Amino acid sequence: MVRVVHLLVNLMLMRKGLIPIIIGMLALIGGCELGPGEGGRSAITGKVFMEEYNSAGSLIKDYYIADERVYIIYDDGDTYHDEFRTSFDGSYRFEFLRKGNYRIFAYSECLGCPGSTEPSIIEISIDKNGEEIVAEDIVIKKWN
Secondary structure (H helix, E strand, O other): OHHHHHHHHHHHHHHHHHHHHHHHHHHHHHOOOOOEEEEEEEEEEEEEEEEEOOOOEEEEEEOOOOOOOEEEEEEOOOOOOOOEEOOOEEEHHHEEEEOOEEEEEEEEEEOOHHHHHEEEEEEEEOOOOOOOOOOOOEEEEEOO
């Protein structure tokens, strides 16, 4: 019986010693502010708009483009973190984002540019969790 009581006292002391450690760990985890990226409850939606020009530089048609690649960059990074292909109506949606700054872009044809393309970029800021941001259209060009 004495051994059982001694064992129970030791277990209680061990638990009491672990409680401050557990509380400290939870405080550290809860105190971390995560930056932009996945893991949140916000979303950014928008559309990609295509302008087609002839060789004389005149606009011949414009429309929301389907199946176009759209990219997102978190904060001030240099490379994209995710991509999405537009739907039949030119729309895209990046979900589960945290608060922070984002850049969204699609590639546009560019006469005289290296590689004949350049990014058409829009910048967006999510200021609070759960926001649904509707971005301005990303306008891209094509030369015929």
